[in-house]
Amino acid sequence: xxxxxxxxxxxxxxxxxxxxxxxxKAQCGYCQSTFRVTSEKxxxxxxxxxxxxxxxxxxxxxxxxxxxxKHGHDPRDFLKQNHKYNPQVMANTKNSAATGxxxxxxxxxxxxxxxxxxxxxxxNQATNRARKFxxxxxxxxxxxxxxxxxxxxxxxxxxxxxxxKKALHKLIKDLKLPILGSPKAAKTIVVTHTYNTSSSYLxxxxxxxxxxxxxxxxxxxxxxxxxxxxxxxxxREVEFLFEARLxxxxxxxxxxxxxxxxxxxxxxxYLKFYKKLAKYLKIDExxxxxxxxxxxxxxxxxxxxxxxFELDLxxxxxxxxIDNLVYKGxxxxxxFELIARHALDIEID
Numbered sequence: 001x002x003x004x005x006x007x008x009x010x011x012x013x014x015x016x017x018x019x020x021x022x023x024x025k026a027q028c029g030y031c032q033s034t035f036r037v038t039s040e041k042x043x044x045x046x047x048x049x050x051x052x053x054x055x056x057x058x059x060x061x062x063x064x065x066x067x068x069x070k071h072g073h074d075p076r077d078f079l080k081q082n083h084k085y086n087p088q089v090m091a092n093t094k095n096s097a098a099t100g101x102x103x104x105x106x107x108x109x110x111x112x113x114x115x116x117x118x119x120x121x122x123x124n125q126a127t128n129r130a131r132k133f134x135x136x137x138x139x140x141x142x143x144x145x146x147x148x149x150x151x152x153x154x155x156x157x158x159x160x161x162x163x164x165k166k167a168l169h170k171l172i173k174d175l176k177l178p179i180l181g182s183p184k185a186a187k188t189i190v191v192t193h194t195y196n197t198s199s200s201y202l203x204x205x206x207x208x209x210x211x212x213x214x215x216x217x218x219x220x221x222x223x224x225x226x227x228x229x230x231x232x233x234x235x236r237e238v239e240f241l242f243e244a245r246l247x248x249x250x251x252x253x254x255x256x257x258x259x260x261x262x263x264x265x266x267x268x269x270y271l272k273f274y275k276k277l278a279k280y281l282k283i284d285e286x287x288x289x290x291x292x293x294x295x296x297x298x299x300x301x302x303x304x305x306x307x308x309f310e311l312d313l314x315x316x317x318x319x320x321x322i323d324n325l326v327y328k329g330x331x332x333x334x335x336f337e338l339i340a341r342h343a344l345d346i347e348i349d
Contacts, residue, residue: 011035149342156329164311165324171307172223175242175300178250181213181221187344190321192225192313195237195260195268202261204333205318211348212340220344224257227308227315228301238304240274240288242297247283256281 008017010028012035019026019037027034160168168190179188189212191205209222226238237260245253259277260268267273271292278288291297311326313319320327322343332339340348 008035008037145338145341149338152331152335152338153325153342156331156335157325157327158312160311160321160324160326167310168307168321171303172225175303177223177225178245178253179221179223180209180254182217183221185217185219185221187220187323188223189220189344190223190225191318192227192321193318194227194229194315195263196229196235196265197316197318199262201318201333204336205320206258206261208336208340208348212344212346215348216346219346224254225304225307226257227313228305230315232301232305235268236271236274236292237268238301239292239295239297240277242300243288243291244278244281244283246291247287252281252283 006019006021008019008026009015010017010031010033012028012033013031015028015030017026017028023037025034026037172190191209193202193205212220213222226241228238229235232238241253241256241260244256256277259281263273263277271289274288274292275285278285307313308315311319313326314328317328317330318332320332320339322339325343327335327339327343337348340346
């Protein structure tokens with residue numbers, strides 16, 4: 001007579017175990033534990049020889065019991081067994097994990113590259129914008145300067161016609177006025193002024209001359225043309241200047257010129273001032289007094305006075321003659337940088 005097989009549940013791990021109706025004990029094929037089989041198909045306490053599972057407490061025990069009641073066994077045990085005895089599944093899992101790691105690294109590198117590229121482009125864009133703003137600022141400055149130059153040129157300069165220019169250079173040659181700088185320079189700049197001019201204006205002109213000659217000695221030289229005052233019969237500073245040059249040459253001419261620039265303007269009315277100045281410069285006092293009293297340089301003074309009217313020169317403020325233009329007026333001394341840049345095509349500090 002054939003035996004009837006029944007399916008029982010292991011009390012240890014919950015796995016299904018087949019037993020026949022005459023069997024009183026059964027052994028689980030998974031955990032190797034043994035348990036008794038009763039006729040009422042209930043399972044009793046396992047034998048003492050069975051492997052005792054580790055003691056668990058709290059939620060884990062309740063959760064495992066619930067899974068056993070629901071499925072007849074714990075699904076996690078099946079997964080463990082499946083992975084344990086299926087190498088292909090384990091290999092696939094490892095490959096999947098490696099692939100995921102590689103993909104993650106690639107994504108991170110790509111994202112990092114995009115970030116670095118974005119930062120680089122942003123920096124380049126910022127640099128380009130800064131350069132553009134700098135160019136625009138320079139252009140605005142140049143436009144403003146050009147506007148100022150045109151306004152200054154129209155208001156404080158007059159054109160020197162060929163006839164007057166020729167007369168000026170003939171006068172400089174006839175009076176043998178000394179040249180400040182190299183005689184072989186390409187361009188001559190003429191400065192004219194009276195000694196009644198404020199010392200601050202004359203000092204500014206002197207500083208301008210020094211800067212130009214120090215930086216461009218082979219390009220420019222200067223000729224200083226002293227102009228007499230209106231009442232030149234009472235103020236003899238220009239006559240004294242010519243007499244000092246006559247006695248001791250060009251160096252004394254420039255030395256006397258510097259002293260007259262810094263001198264008190266009201267003292268120039270008195271003859272004793274020139275006697276004192278001659279003594280200071282170590283030139284012959286008697287010859288100076290004799291020349292001033294007899295007005296031996298009066299012809300030169302008359303020609304200079306005539307030049308003022310012919311060229312319409314300013315008696316109080318210095319005049320700057322460059323090429324065919326005469327720059328005159330109170331603003332000339334404060335516009336030397338503009339004049340140098342636009343009229344002379346040079347840069348001075």
